Amino acid sequence: MKLNLIQKQAIKHVIGPCLILAGAGSGKTSVIINKIIELIKICHYHPKTIITVTFTNKAAYEIKNRLKKKLTSFELNTLVISTFHSLGMKIIYQEYHLLHIKKNFTLLNESDQFKILKEIFFFSIKPKKKILKKILFKISYWKQKLLQVKDLKKKKYEKSEQIFIFYYSKYEKYLKLHNMLDFDDLILLPTLLLKNNLTVQLKWRKKIQYILIDEYQDTNISQYELMKTLINVPSNFTIVGDNDQSIYSWRGAQQKIFFLLKKDFPALKTIKMEQNYRSSQCILKAANSLISNNPIFLKKKLFSNLKYGPQIYLFEAESEFEEAKQIINFIYTHKNTYNLKYFEYAILYRNRYQSKVIETELISHNIPYTLNNEQSFFEKLEIKDLLAYLRLVLNSSDDLAFLRIINVPRRRVGINTVLKLKEISLKYNLNLLNTCIFKNLLLFFNYKTVLILNNFFKWIFNLKKILKKTPEKILDIIICDINYLEWTKKRLKDLDLFKIAVNNINFLKNWLLRNLLNTQNKSSSYFSDIIARLVCGENLDDLHQESNKSNTLQLMTLHSSKGLEFSVVCIIGLEEGILPHKKSILLKNIVEERRLLYVGMTRAKMQLFLSFCKKRYFFGEILKMLPSRFLNELPKNDIFWHKKKYINSNFFF
Numbered sequence: 001m002k003l004n005l006i007q008k009q010a011i012k013h014v015i016g017p018c019l020i021l022a023g024a025g026s027g028k029t030s031v032i033i034n035k036i037i038e039l040i041k042i043c044h045y046h047p048k049t050i051i052t053v054t055f056t057n058k059a060a061y062e063i064k065n066r067l068k069k070k071l072t073s074f075e076l077n078t079l080v081i082s083t084f085h086s087l088g089m090k091i092i093y094q095e096y097h098l099l100h101i102k103k104n105f106t107l108l109n110e111s112d113q114f115k116i117l118k119e120i121f122f123f124s125i126k127p128k129k130k131i132l133k134k135i136l137f138k139i140s141y142w143k144q145k146l147l148q149v150k151d152l153k154k155k156k157y158e159k160s161e162q163i164f165i166f167y168y169s170k171y172e173k174y175l176k177l178h179n180m181l182d183f184d185d186l187i188l189l190p191t192l193l194l195k196n197n198l199t200v201q202l203k204w205r206k207k208i209q210y211i212l213i214d215e216y217q218d219t220n221i222s223q224y225e226l227m228k229t230l231i232n233v234p235s236n237f238t239i240v241g242d243n244d245q246s247i248y249s250w251r252g253a254q255q256k257i258f259f260l261l262k263k264d265f266p267a268l269k270t271i272k273m274e275q276n277y278r279s280s281q282c283i284l285k286a287a288n289s290l291i292s293n294n295p296i297f298l299k300k301k302l303f304s305n306l307k308y309g310p311q312i313y314l315f316e317a318e319s320e321f322e323e324a325k326q327i328i329n330f331i332y333t334h335k336n337t338y339n340l341k342y343f344e345y346a347i348l349y350r351n352r353y354q355s356k357v358i359e360t361e362l363i364s365h366n367i368p369y370t371l372n373n374e375q376s377f378f379e380k381l382e383i384k385d386l387l388a389y390l391r392l393v394l395n396s397s398d399d400l401a402f403l404r405i406i407n408v409p410r411r412r413v414g415i416n417t418v419l420k421l422k423e424i425s426l427k428y429n430l431n432l433l434n435t436c437i438f439k440n441l442l443l444f445f446n447y448k449t450v451l452i453l454n455n456f457f458k459w460i461f462n463l464k465k466i467l468k469k470t471p472e473k474i475l476d477i478i479i480c481d482i483n484y485l486e487w488t489k490k491r492l493k494d495l496d497l498f499k500i501a502v503n504n505i506n507f508l509k510n511w512l513l514r515n516l517l518n519t520q521n522k523s524s525s526y527f528s529d530i531i532a533r534l535v536c537g538e539n540l541d542d543l544h545q546e547s548n549k550s551n552t553l554q555l556m557t558l559h560s561s562k563g564l565e566f567s568v569v570c571i572i573g574l575e576e577g578i579l580p581h582k583k584s585i586l587l588k589n590i591v592e593e594r595r596l597l598y599v600g601m602t603r604a605k606m607q608l609f610l611s612f613c614k615k616r617y618f619f620g621e622i623l624k625m626l627p628s629r630f631l632n633e634l635p636k637n638d639i640f641w642h643k644k645k646y647i648n649s650n651f652f653f
C-alpha cells in the first residue's frame with residue numbers, strides 16, 4: 001500500500017503534540033501502525049516507552065497483528081497496546097499500596113454492580129431495575145468526572161441528588177469491604193493518584209515517552225485527564241479521531257474534548273485526512289449527505305477516488321420476519337453473483353435483540369454466522385461459574401462469587417440457608433466464606449448443613465494453597481473436584497450445547513496457561529492480575545483470531561462495527577424509535593444516532609443494503625412503524641427502493 005502525502009506527513013510528525021482529524025476509511029489504522037514503526041525503527045524509541053491506547057481489545061489485537069510482520073517479536077512483546085482501562089489497571093497494580101487497596105481485588109462487571117445495589121437495598125425496599133440503573137448511571141457519571149463521595153459531600157445538593165450520593169457512599173463502602181473495584185475505578189484511581197502525587201506522576205512520565213491514542217472522539221473526561229497526567233514535556237503524542245464517528249456520549253464522551261486539546265496544548269498540529277479508501281463513491285456520497293445534517297463542528301470533506309459503484313438497496317418489509325427473509329435472500333443471491341465469502345458480509349442493527357429473528361433465519365438456511373460480541377464470552381454460564389470459583393479463591397471477601405457458586409453444582413445449600421448465612425455475616429461483620437466456619441453455626445443450622453459449609457470453606461482454603469504452588473493446575477482441580485463437566489452435561493441436556501460449553505472451558509484453560517507462561521513477574525498477586533486482565537478482555541487474541549479466520553457472516557450492533565470494514569453491509573431496522581432510538585428521540589439526541597448510522601454506512605466497501613419494517617412485534621403487541629427520518633436525508637437518485645409498489649405515502653419522494 002502506497003501512503004499518500006498527508007498520511008506520510010502524519011507519520012513523520014513525531015515531535016510535539018499532533019491531532020490527526022481523519023474521516024471514515026481514510027487510513028487511521030494504517031497511519032497508527034506506520035507511526036509506531038517510524039518511532040521504533042527511525043526515531044529509535046525503546047518499544048516499552050511507547051503506549052498505544054485503543055478503544056477496544058479487538059482493535060489492539062488488530063494493530064498487534066498487523067505489526068507482526070514489521071517488528072521483531074521482542075519489539076512487539078514490549079510495546080504496550082491496550083485500552084484505557086487496561087492501562088489504568090497496570091498503574092493500579094504497580095501503585096496499589098499508595099491507593100490503599102489489596103492487590104487481589106475483584107474487578108466487577110455491570111451485572112455484579114447491579115447485584116451489589118440490590119444487596120444494598122436488601123433490607124429496605126425491593127427496587128425496580130430502572131431505579132438501580134439510574135443510580136449506577138449517576139455513580140458512573142460522578143466517577144467519570146473524577147468526583148468521589150468526599151468531594152460531593154463538601155457541597156450542598158438538592159434532596160433528589162442527596163439520595164444518589166447516599167447510595168454512592170453505600171456502594172463505595174461495599175466495594176471497600178469486599179475488596180472490589182469497578183471499571184470506572186480503573187481510570188479514576190490512577191488519574192487522581194497521578195494528579196495528586198507528583199513523584200508518582202514523574203515516575204510514569206519518565207516511563208512513557210510517546211503516547212498514541214486511537215478513536216479519540218470516544219474518550220471521556222476522566223480518560224483525557226489520565227492521558228494528560230501521563231504526557232511528558234514536550235508533549236510528544238499523536239491523537240487520532242473523527243468527530244463524525246463519536247457514538248459513546250452515553251459513556252461520557254463529549255465533543256468538547258477536541259477543543260480541550262487545543263486549549264491544553266497550544267502547539268498542537270492538526271492534520272486532516274480526507275481521502276476515503278474504503279467505500280464506493282455512491283456509498284460515500286450517501287454517508288456525507290446524511291452527516292451533513294448534523295451541525296458542522298470540525299470541518300472536513302471526505303472524498304473517494306474509487307468507482308461510483310452500485311446503488312444502495314432499500315427494502316421495505318411487512319414485519320421483522322419478512323425483513324430477515326429478504327436480507328438472507330439478498331445475501332445469498334449477491335454471494336452467488338459476485339462469488340464472495342460469507343465473512344465479507346455484515347448485518348448491523350441498533351439493538352442487540354434485533355439479531356434474534358435474523359439468527360433464526362440463518363439457522364434455518366444453514367448459513368454460518370458469528371455474533372460479534374466480546375462480552376458474550378463472559379456471559380456464558382460455564383465461564384461465569386468458573387470465574388466465580390477463581391475469584392473466591394483469590395479474594396475470600398468476594399461475596400458475589402460465593403453466592404454464585406455455593407450451590408453450583410448442588411451442595412444442598414438452599415435459599416433459606418443462604419439468607420441465614422447473609423444475616424449472620426452482616427451481624428458479625430464477616431464475609432460469607434468465613435461465615436461458613438462461624439463458631440456458633442449449629443445454633444442456626446442442622447449438623448449436616450454445618451458440615452457442608454465447613455467443608456466448602458476447607459476446600460476453598462486448600463485451593464488457595466494449590467494456587468500458590470501450582471497455579472497451572474487450579475482450574476483442572478476445581479473442575480474435577482466438583483465434577484463440573486458431568487453437572488454441565490446434565491444441566492444442558494443437549495449434546496451440541498455441551499460440546500460448545502466444553503470448548504469454552506478449554507478456551508479459558510488455555511488462556512490461563514498461556515498467560516501464566518507469559519508472565520515474568522511471578523509476585524504473590526500475579527494470578528489476580530491475570531484474572532483482572534481477563535475480565536478486562538485483554539489478550540483474548542484466540543477469540544479475535546477465530547472470528548477473523550472463520551468464514552462466517554458477521555452479526556453485530558452498529559456500535560461494535562466501529563473500526564471494521566466489509567464488502568457488503570446490511571443495516572436493518574431503519575425505523576423511528578429503532579434508529580433513531582426512542583430514548584434519543586426523547587432526549588433530543590438525534591445527532592448521535594445520525595453519527596451511528598454514518599459509522600454503519602461507512603463500513604461498506606462495495607454494496608450497502610438498508611431496510612425497514614412497517615410493523616413489529618413488541619412483547620406480543622403489533623406496532624406500526626414509521627420509516628426512519630434518516631432515509632429522507634440520503635440522495636434519492638442513489639437509492640434503489642425495492643418493493644416500491646407498496647408505498648402509499650409521499651414519504652421519501
Ligand SMILES: Nc1ncnc2c1ncn2[C@@H]1O[C@H](COP(=O)(O)OP(=O)(O)OP(=O)(O)O)[C@@H](O)[C@H]1O
Pocket residue numbers: 001002003004007022023024025026027028029030031242276277278562563564565602
Ligand atoms: N494510502 C492508501 N492506499 C490504499 N489503500 C489505503 C490507503 N490508506 C488506507 N487504505 C485502505 O483503506 C481502508 C481503510 O483504512 P483504515 O481501516 O485504516 O481506515 P480508518 O480511518 O481507520 O477507518 P474508520 O475510521 O472508518 O474505521 C483499509 O482497507 C486500508 O487498507
